[in-house]
Amino acid sequence: MTAIAAVPQDPYRQAFNAFMTSRREPATITRLRREAFTRFETLGLPTRHQEAWRFTDLGTLHQIAFQRSADTPVEAGALPTLEIPAHRLVFVNGRFAPGLSQPRPLPEQTLVATLGRILSTQPRQVTLHLDQLPGLTQHPFVALNTAFWEDGAFIHLPRGTVVETPIHLIFHATGGDSTVHPRLLLVLEDGAQATVVVEYRGQGRYLTAPVAELQLGDGATLDYHEVQEESLQAWHLGGIRLRQGRDSQSRLHLLSFGGQLARTDLEALLDGEGANCTLNGLTLASDTQVSDFHVRVEHAQPRGTSQQLFKSVLDGKARSVFDGMIHVRPHAQKTDARQASRNLLLSKQASANSNPRLEILADDVKCGHGSSTGFLDPNAEFYLRARGIDAAQARAMLVGAFANDSLNSIQLTPLRERLTRLLATRLSLDLIEGE
Amino acid sequence: MLEIRNLHATVEGREILNGLDLIIHPGEVHAIMGPNGSGKSTLANVIAGREGYTVTEGEVVFDGKNLLDMAPEIRACEGLFLAFQYPVEIPGVANLYFLKAAVNAVRKHRGEPPVDAMDFWDLIHERMELVKMDDSMLKRSVNEGFSGGEKKRNEVFQMAVLQPRFAVLDETDSGLDIDALKVVADGVNALRGPERGFLVITHYQRLLDYIVPDYVHVLVNGRIVRSGDKSLALELEEQGYALYNEEPGRARRAAA
Numbered sequence: 084m085t086a087i088a089a090v091p092q093d094p095y096r097q098a099f100n101a102f103m104t105s106r107r108e109p110a111t112i113t114r115l116r117r118e119a120f121t122r123f124e125t126l127g128l129p130t131r132h133q134e135a136w137r138f139t140d141l142g143t144l145h146q147i148a149f150q151r152s153a154d155t156p157v158e159a160g161a162l163p164t165l166e167i168p169a170h171r172l173v174f175v176n177g178r179f180a181p182g183l184s185q186p187r188p189l190p191e192q193t194l195v196a197t198l199g200r201i202l203s204t205q206p207r208q209v210t211l212h213l214d215q216l217p218g219l220t221q222h223p224f225v226a227l228n229t230a231f232w233e234d235g236a237f238i239h240l241p242r243g244t245v246v247e248t249p250i251h252l253i254f255h256a257t258g259g260d261s262t263v264h265p266r267l268l269l270v271l272e273d274g275a276q277a278t279v280v281v282e283y284r285g286q287g288r289y290l291t292a293p294v295a296e297l298q299l300g301d302g303a304t305l306d307y308h309e310v311q312e313e314s315l316q317a318w319h320l321g322g323i324r325l326r327q328g329r330d331s332q333s334r335l336h337l338l339s340f341g342g343q344l345a346r347t348d349l350e351a352l353l354d355g356e357g358a359n360c361t362l363n364g365l366t367l368a369s370d371t372q373v374s375d376f377h378v379r380v381e382h383a384q385p386r387g388t389s390q391q392l393f394k395s396v397l398d399g400k401a402r403s404v405f406d407g408m409i410h411v412r413p414h415a416q417k418t419d420a421r422q423a424s425r426n427l428l429l430s431k432q433a434s435a436n437s438n439p440r441l442e443i444l445a446d447d448v449k450c451g452h453g454s455s456t457g458f459l460d461p462n463a464e465f466y467l468r469a470r471g472i473d474a475a476q477a478r479a480m481l482v483g484a485f486a487n488d489s490l491n492s493i494q495l496t497p498l499r500e501r502l503t504r505l506l507a508t509r510l511s512l513d514l515i516e517g518e
Numbered sequence: 519m520l521e522i523r524n525l526h527a528t529v530e531g532r533e534i535l536n537g538l539d540l541i542i543h544p545g546e547v548h549a550i551m552g553p554n555g556s557g558k559s560t561l562a563n564v565i566a567g568r569e570g571y572t573v574t575e576g577e578v579v580f581d582g583k584n585l586l587d588m589a590p591e592i593r594a595c596e597g598l599f600l601a602f603q604y605p606v607e608i609p610g611v612a613n614l615y616f617l618k619a620a621v622n623a624v625r626k627h628r629g630e631p632p633v634d635a636m637d638f639w640d641l642i643h644e645r646m647e648l649v650k651m652d653d654s655m656l657k658r659s660v661n662e663g664f665s666g667g668e669k670k671r672n673e674v675f676q677m678a679v680l681q682p683r684f685a686v687l688d689e690t691d692s693g694l695d696i697d698a699l700k701v702v703a704d705g706v707n708a709l710r711g712p713e714r715g716f717l718v719i720t721h722y723q724r725l726l727d728y729i730v731p732d733y734v735h736v737l738v739n740g741r742i743v744r745s746g747d748k749s750l751a752l753e754l755e756e757q758g759y760a761l762y763n764e765e766p767g768r769a770r771r772a773a774a
Contacts, residue, residue, distance in 0.1 A: 461569070466606040466660075467616070469566050470676065471594035471623035480619065484610025484659075 094148060095123070099230060102151070108202060111210040119214070119229035126223040135221070138404040138436045139346055139375050144318055149290055152176035152261030159183050162253055163282060163310075166497040169251040170195045176256055177233045177263040187248060194239040195250055198266060201237045208239065212270055216296050216324040218350030218379070224292040225322035225348070228264040232294070235266030240275035242300070249278040249495060258287020258314065265293040273300035273328070280308045280498060284341070288316040295321070301328040301355055305335075308498060312505075313341035315372070321347045329355030329384070336493055338502060339366040339374045340509070346375035346404075353380070353387040353415075364393035365489040367509055368401035375404035380422075382415040382448075391422040394489050396482055397433035404436045409450055411443045418448040426456040427485050429478075479510045519544050519581055519715050520565075520684055526575035526740075527557075527564050534560040536740030537576070542684070545712040549726055550719045551751060552737035553759040558719045559603060561737070562688040565717075566600035567593055580684065594620075595627035597683030601673040601690050608660040613672070616660050617642070617679055624680065645678040649705045667698035674705035684715045691725035703728030723755035738762040 099120050106113070128145055129136035157175050162183060164171075172195070173183035179197045189195060194208070202209045219225045236252045254265040263285075271277055283293060291313065299305055313319045319342040327333055339345050351360050366374040380389045395403035405424040426435035439452040459481050467477035486506055493499040520542040527535040534557045542548050552558050564571045565578060567590035578585040585593060608616070622632045633641075642656070649671045661669050670690055677685055687706065691699055706716070706729050718729055726734070726748060734750040735742045736759075743762050744750065 460606070462606045463608045465568055465590065466602065466608065468590040469594055469600050470620035470680065471591050471627065472619050473591045473623065474589070476619070480611055481608070484608065488610055
């Protein structure tokens with residue numbers, strides 16, 4: 084035996100080795116994890132020298148020795164509800180919390196379950212769909228998630244199935260410098276319809292790197308809501324992959340309120356003729372929060388339509404980033420793609436970076452993009468004050484008007500109302516019911 | 519109820535009001551006429567408390583209180599109303615919501631509870647008839663996409679709902695055709711009463727055919743150079759302002 088001094092290993096490598104010894108899963112999944120981890124090691128943690136991360140400063144993330152999260156009990160009362168019946172799955176630190184969850188009866192062949200359970204009962208379902216959508220291949224945190232995910236939600240609606248009851252997924256983190264890797268796999272087969280609300284939230288300091296994969300067959304319809312209310316010490320670095328078939332419709336509402344740094348990279352592939360995608364983003368940030376959306380909408384087939392509206396309200400020294408690319412492939416004639424970024428600055432120290440981009444390789448398309456950043460209109464503020472409304476309320480009313488426009492397009496009434504209240508609280512706005 | 523004494527005011531360092539004196543008693547309607555740039559709108563904005571207008575001398579006393587010490591919203595809550603020359607469009611804030619916020623702000627200032635929903639609804643509908651507004655304008659965003667006439671009607675409507683003690687109408691006739699002018703004037707006349715005062719600022723005599731003033735003042739270069747009764751307005755209509763115009767357009771040039 085030769086004594087060899089231990090070579091200090093990358094903490095992520097150590098964590099990965101330890102993690103893998105604890106897993107018992109199909110070889111396909113193991114291979115997927117190993118490949119993803121190798122990809123993560125190759126990519127490394129991003130720096131601002133990389134073009135895609137130029138405006139995203141990870142701050143002290145590099146210096147923190149993150150650990151696998153402990154099992155921490157969470158009070159049911161601390162978690163949000165939709166106030167209407169819902170299929171509810173709660174995950175604490177990335178692991179399923181059955182006591183906080185509430186399954187409901189579902190149509191035959193329909194699955195709203197945990198990835199863990201489906202992996203043990205119907206592994207083929209998972210191996211068939213997990214990590215199969217294109218996009219975000221160079222995203223280190225998506226690779227990290229694929230390597231490290233412990234559990235998550237698996238939603239599968241067979242052809243023509245309509246699930247009217249909303250599916251409510253809550254990913255709660257309890258901090259303590261832990262890393263969490265929530266995973267969502269959603270498959271809507273042809274003509275299926277679902278409404279999904281995903282909530283990311285937590286306490287203390289942690290890194291959450293969630294990945295959602297959303298697959299829509301021909302004629303499928305998805306209403307997807309992502310409410311990001313992470314702790315103000317947290318890093319949220321998420322990825323969403325979306326692929327849509329012919330004449331499918333997706334409406335994604337992306338609401339970013341929490342996190343010291345919250346970034347979501349979204350790649351949407353309109354892969355069938357006449358597919359329609361609506362992206363409605365709203366950021367509310369204050370102090371030194373940074374909120375970032377990197378969006379790529381890829382029109383691969385003719386007659387597709389996409390509308391993107393990303394708004395942000397920034398106070399203190401907060402910063403928002405919007406980087407949006409519309410890419411129209413040569414074959415995708417009659418595409419109609421719109422993109423707008425609107426930013427409202429409440430302080431002189433706040434800032435918004437907006438980078439809308441178009442790449443159009445077809446010749447018969449309608450595409451448009453625009454971006455605006457500005458302060459509250461002093462004339463409007465004076466007008467309200469001249470009617471007796473005090474300065475603080477006048478400002479809150481104007482900000483509310485700017486932001487409510489985004490919330491008003493949310494069809495799920497109890498969620499919309501909750502978010503309107505949340506917005507009002509954040510803006511210290513006295514709500515006056517005004518029908 | 520409103521006493522203005524030796525009022526001097528500057529905009530961006532240029533003196534626009536230059537020793538203005540004016541006393542208005544309850545129940546009186548005063549008209550201020552004057553050429554472009556004489557300081558008419560500056561007077562309205564100083565009374566309402568808009569930023570960017572600096573009072574360098576003199577005082578404005580409203581019901582015995584120093585108006586110039588009050589924030590714009592306090593002036594409004596104390597019963598002052600400015601009908602804007604250029605009403606502001608506020609996308610995303612419904613007219614009705616805005617009005618309710620304004621009514622409740624005034625009530626809160628008086629130590630009264632928020633308005634009862636039914637009472638508010640009745641008040642709104644009664645006042646809407648006064649200016650011939652229809653329900654759809656309540657749901658629309660404040661002034662957004664309103665025509666010039668609709669905007670001015672909306673100002674008078676707000677005044678009718680808020681029922682101020684004293685109202686300043688800043689060129690409420692500008693941009694109105696004769697039918698809209700009559701509607702606006704009828705709305706104002708309906709609010710005239712022994713407890714309420716008005717200051718009507720206009721460039722043209724035409725409005726004063728419909729809102730007949732008790733007093734008419736001529737404002738030139740930031741001071742009142744002549745006062746009289748309603749016949750003064752007719753005289754001005756015939757002779758123009760040339761007689762008074764020693765140094766025309768001082769305010770307008772400063773504002774440019």
